Amino acid sequence: MRDLFMQAVAYTSMWLAQREVFAYRDEALQNWTLPGGVEEVQATVLAKLRVALDYARSSNAYYAGVFASVGFDPLTMRGLEEISVLPIMTKDDIRRHRSDFEACESMNSHRVEGKTGGSTGQPLKFSMSRDDYLRSVGIGLAGWHFCGYVLGDRVGVLGGASIAKQDAVPWHISRSDLALNRRQFSAAVMDDNRIAQYWDYIARWEPAYLRGYPFALAELCRHRPKGCAGHYRPRAVLTTSEMLTESDRHIIEKALGAPVFDGWGLNDGGASAYECREHIGMHVDTTRAYVETVDDAGRPVWDMPGRIVVTSLTNKAFPFVRYDTGDMGVLAWRGCKCGRSGLMLTQILGRCDERLNIGGVRTEACAGSWLTDIDRVRRWRIVQDGPLHITITLDVDAGFDKRASEEAVTLSFVSRCSTVSIAFVYAPLPLPTDGSKWRSVVVLDSARHQTRVVAEKHA
Known part of the structure; x- marks a missing residue:
């Protein structure tokens, strides 16, 4: 009964504040199961890509100049591969042409400010249009659906600034945490005393799902106090923000007796991908961003390692076009045994600078x-x-x-x-x-x- 009540509270809170989220969640789920399979997904992406690139050209002087320099007209695109004539954009390119991006931001008064964590040594401030931000929330719900999550289920979040507040502890509960039935556990302090406190809270609250940085979750599992929360078994564990190694997956699954579902994503560019129950890769969302892997010359490559670059499809406040994410991975267009089809991130190979x-x-x-x-x-x-x-x-x-x-x-x-x-x-x-x-x-x-x-x- 407690879970049903909190699911109703979370759903009502979301509906009153951000009801568009549910439409975007459903769109993402439907996009993975289009009857035409991979071909229909690609056609849908191409149509959105034409519109997004035309908007980038008309609203941002930097993109207008880049497109003109290579003779690129997005409205005449006949295939996804034609985007490869455009150069790869880096954080340095954005900094050099910041005024052009600020002019674009000024046209979107209801934008949401964002910034990268700076794990590459190059933190970046950017914006998301309100529509783009709400899509990110809806797509997240769609991805979590793969492991059985329902809005309002109890979730414990263990991590750093990208997913949890820096000084968060579960016994200090914010209004949003209460409404979403979520508790935050900061990974900034992970000594034996704090880990024991976390386990004591987990044993009493019994979150249905744990989400967090892989290394922090593995550390939590390694140092569980003897006799503490021995009965606790979450339905699933969701990892994010760092590369999940097989050793960490093994440690977490063995300690908690629950499957790990890995995820990948970034708001600067709008890309995200989620692991399903087959655990053979991650399904890439293509309603908010187009994702490619490229070789050192910027040419698209599939089914082999490459640099991951992203083009936003819905962010009108700060369009990203062939933006270098700094990650390495393997992408493939294919169907999955789970019944979904489209673009799959079959491997994450870490940061390019690693x-x-x-x-x-x-x-x-x-x-x-x-x-x-x-x-x-x-x-x-x-x-x-x-x-x-x-x-x-x-x-x-x-x-x-x-x-x-x-x-x-x-x-x-x-x-x-x-x-x-x-x-x-x-x-x-x-x-x-x-x-x-x-x-x-x-x-x-x-x-x-x-x-x-x-x-x-x-x-």
Whole structure:
């Protein structure tokens, strides 16, 4: 009865304040199940893309100049691939032409201000038109629907500034938290005392779903006090904001006895994707943004690793066109066993600035998938500190099989570059104390510079 009452409260609150959200939720769900499958989804995206790009050209002088310089007319587009004539846009491009974007913002008085978390070292302030913002909420509800969530179900949120307030604790409840039946747990402080307090609250409140940063959720699971909340089993766990490693998925699912549903998204560009019960990738929403993966020359690539770029379809306050998200992934147009079809994000490979360049060989780094004893690994970090040298720090429990794991990781790197040198360090790796996202892979600026110098000598 309590859940039914809170579902009614949450639905009523949302209807009174933002009733458009429900139409956008239904549109997103229907778009994944169009009778024409992939072809109909692509045709729908193309029609929206023409309108969005024409608006960007007419409302923003920067885009008008870019389109004219390559002879691009969005209204004559016959296929999605034609957008590839446009250059990739970066945060630096936006900063250099900020006045053009501000002029566009000024035409949308009911906009919602936003900013990126700055995990790339380049935070960005931007805006969303009210319609675009409400779409983001509706699409989020559609994506959560995959794991069975109903608006008003109890949700515990553990993370940093991108999903929870910096100083949030569940016993200080805001009006919106109360109306949505949500409690926030800040990841800024994750010592033994705070984790024990969180588990005590979780045991009493019993949220139906937990949502948060993968590393923070894994840390919560590793340090559950003995005998505390042993009976607690959420219906599902939703991860977001960081790359979910297989080791973290394993730890969370084993500790909580519930499936993990991964998600990916960003408001700067309006892209989002959600994992369904098949767990073979994430379904990309194409009602709010068009998402591509591109090679180093900016050409679209499918079914292979590429940089993820996004074009917003509904943000009239701050249009993003072929915006570089900074993420690497694999995209494919296909159907899924769950019955949905369209664009799928089959792999997230991390940040572009987290790719290693060892001896001229670019490679993704995911030690979590190579370690042979992941149950005893708390956290790991790879640092490239030279053109041919990496340091791998492992925070492990007693009994960890060092020899087998070191051999497996070394073999993986040596198979890519035979001259690479690897140092293994075993030491504690505390979570960030400011609630920021965890970085598993770090490439030092000095290593980037040395790698460029070596490449230039051999050019």
